[in-house]
Amino acid sequence: MLSVVSARSLEDYQVLDANGETLGRIDDVILDAALDHARFLVVAAAKAPLGARKGRYAVPASRFRLDTENEALVADITADGLKNAPPLVEADEPADDGIYRLEES
Numbered sequence: 832m833l834s835v836v837s838a839r840s841l842e843d844y845q846v847l848d849a850n851g852e853t854l855g856r857i858d859d860v861i862l863d864a865a866l867d868h869a870r871f872l873v874v875a876a877a878k879a880p881l882g883a884r885k886g887r888y889a890v891p892a893s894r895f896r897l898d899t900e901n902e903a904l905v906a907d908i909t910a911d912g913l914k915n916a917p918p919l920v921e922a923d924e925p926a927d928d929g930i931y932r933l934e935e936s
Contacts, residue, residue, distance in 0.1 A: 836897065838860040841872070841904070841914070842856070843856050844895055844902065844903060844904050845901075845902070846874050846895075846903065846904050846905075846906050847898070847901075847905050848905070848906060848908065848909055848910070849905065849906075852910070854864070854874060854875075854876065854877060854908065854913065855874045855875045855885075856874070856875050856877070856906050857872055857873065857874065857875075857876040857904065858873045858887055859872075859873035859887075860872055860873065860884055860892075861873060861889055868892070871889035871891075871892060871925075871931075872886070872892055872893055872904070873887055873888065873933065874890050874910060874927075876888065876910075878910070886913065886914075886932055888913050888916055888932055888933065889932075890913075890930050891907060891927055891928055891929070891930070893928070894906055894908060894928075894930075895907075898932060908930060910928055916929075916930040916932045917931060918931065918932050918934055919931035919932065919933055919934070
């Protein structure tokens with residue numbers, strides 16, 4: 832069985848935490864510079880404090896598993912893990928297991 836998934840097919844996939852709570856949706860894919868694998872999936876958060884913008888976060892692709900039954904991705908992260916993520920622009924070389932907040936341009 833082929834074990835690859837099109838990045839385009841993941842667009843707008845719902846992202847759940849391990850408890851089934853909605854964290855957001857897939858907004859983009861960040862590739863490794865050598866283009867040999869997806870390094871991060873960008874999660875657009877589902878919730879934001881009143882008056883705040885919804886955040887976008889780069890989450891390592893290795894922290895997701897595909898839930899084909901629910902057409903969702905289950906992430907090994909929490910809403911607090913997203914909320915407390917440092918900005919990606921401050922990382923010289925992003926860690927392969929780190930979660931980063933993407934700054935709005």
